[in-house]
Amino acid sequence: MSEKTVKGPASYFPSIEKKYGRPVGEWQELIRRSPLTKHMELVGWLKSEHGMGHGHANALVAATLAGER
Template identity: 60%
Template sequence: MTDQPTKGPASYFPSIEKKYGQLISAWKDKVRARYPAKPMELVAMLKDEHQMGHGHANAIVAHTLAEDGLK
């Protein structure tokens, strides 16, 4: 069996951790601390408060919401 590459939002996680210096679990905690905000409000928070790029912020928010059954 061959290893399949990671797809979807999680495919960004290694570069997010490297670029922003925190584990994905820490970013997810930041997102969850802002519940029940709307998805784009959560993306804006990561961009505005943590200078994260839109694609990276969106990947974290989308994955976190899906994991929590909110999307």
């Protein structure tokens, strides 16, 4: 039985859900509905409006813009 190690932005997802109390899908929907479109604008918005740390915000935005979940 082999466990698949999650790499890249998705590796942050469990800690994002635990720390900020929302499922990743909810965060991604907020990002998609935002009028902002640029990566760093979205990262800054998550940090300033939602109190998210840079690494977590960056991972969510990267995954969302790449069409991942």
